[in-house]
Amino acid sequence: MLASQRKAELVSRLQREGRLIAKEVADALAVSEDTIRRDLRELAAEGRLQRVHGGALPTSPAVAGFVDRQAMGHAGKAAIGRAAAARVRPGSLILIDGGTTALQVARHLPRELTATVVTHSPHVAMELSGHGGLEVILLGGVLFRHSMVTMGVQTLEEVRRLKVDLFFLGVTGVHPAAGLTTGHHQDAVVKAAMAEQAAETVVLASAEKIGAASPYLVLPAAAASVLITDHRGAADVLDPIADLGVEIARVTV
């Protein structure tokens, strides 16, 4: 493997995983830790990542608030994203929600995958611009700053014209009684409309969202096909949801 190729791989891994551990990647790429450390040092000098003891972290880029959320709990979200991406079948039509967890799904779609991806998140769309095999369709509408997705009647109208195989839904609360919830009214409406058009809805929920409830209902919990989470607590929190017929997929960081 070429040195510069290895460096590119490091950057790409960092973006996908949200962190790098020198020892791990040295092992994975079959070179010495010294070499990795040198690479990391040089990449840090170029400002392409931030060096920390034991490995490296991303250099926080542009959109501040959004990125902050991205940094927190990144390892778990990356694992959820990876597990979710593995469920996409070649040739299928999928819908990806906005938000940091859904963005991780986009990041983990295989480079060679051939499929059509619909999203209302410009962030997701741009992330996928590097995937040559994908057709990316962006839903229009009014840009909603907090979560960086488009919204409004235009978005709704476009969603309602679709019929997709798989919808990756991000929510801020998953509760057996309160259902799948989010913090914004309009957001809830759009998400619900998306789920309506999908054969299967895959819910992405990092650990802290399990058992939580936000003000606006997207769907009753039973409407989900699969729940992917990195929750590692007692099983009894998830059992009531499983009892509703939802497949629970637990991932580990």
Added chain:
Amino acid sequence: MLASQRKAELVSRLQREGRLIAKEVADALAVSEDTIRRDLRELAAEGRLQRVHGGALPTSPAVAGFVDRQAMGHAGKAAIGRAAAARVRPGSLILIDGGTTALQVARHLPRELTATVVTHSPHVAMELSGHGGLEVILLGGVLFRHSMVTMGVQTLEEVRRLKVDLFFLGVTGVHPAAGLTTGHHQDAVVKAAMAEQAAETVVLASAEKIGAASPYLVLPAAAASVLITDHRGAADVLDPIADLGVEIARVTV
């Protein structure tokens, strides 16, 4: 084997495998590494690949290509962007094209400006997410990788519903006879539709585009209201355009 034939083979291999190792291909093509190195050096000089220690890598397309273009000639484009942004009146409804120059317009919009911005570029939309006073409307459609804008019937349909005050148009050629031109058919159609809906069309053209012509016509030069450029050559290149009734705004870096 002919030298040029060998070079073509190198490029094709690189495309297939994503990387070239000098030693490997020297072996495979039964020539010395010196010869391969020389070939790679020349191909790199032509910009057909990127030379690295040990071999070569592709000049990364898609995102990288876009970023590269962003880097080049940015001083002039920034000045154009600033001058263009100054023309936006508070409370107006404006349309911003995709492309690197148009992105500079977005960058230079005053932070406190209150207005509505419509764009088909997710890049522009994200750039504007920091401007609290703006309502940002993103046009949906199929994402076109080369210029990172949405396209297709959906985009066109949405454009045709609009009536805007100002349209900032980016083109790759400005010529008194050939008109305002761009390198892609669909792109030209969308740009034309946008201009159709705008009371005024402001053309953004960095110096190298003046006097140039690309294959697809967007509009006749006379259809522009204003041309903003950092061209500093003899005035006689711009005079024929001014004679068509187009206001010429020259900026300096």
Added chain:
DNA sequence: ATCATTCAGGCACAAACGTGCAGAGTCAAT
């Protein structure tokens, strides 16, 4: 406070590099 891990810098070796040069081939003019 102790101990394992991680780090930067130095060293040595191998691989890859650029350059200059010479032989082989091509081409056009004679």
Added chain:
DNA sequence: ATTGACTCTGCACGTTTGTGCCTGAATGAT
């Protein structure tokens, strides 16, 4: 056919770069 100019290729040379190992210092966890 011969000549001379030119290009392409491989080889030899000394230089640069990348890598792994080592050492002593720094860091973080216990």
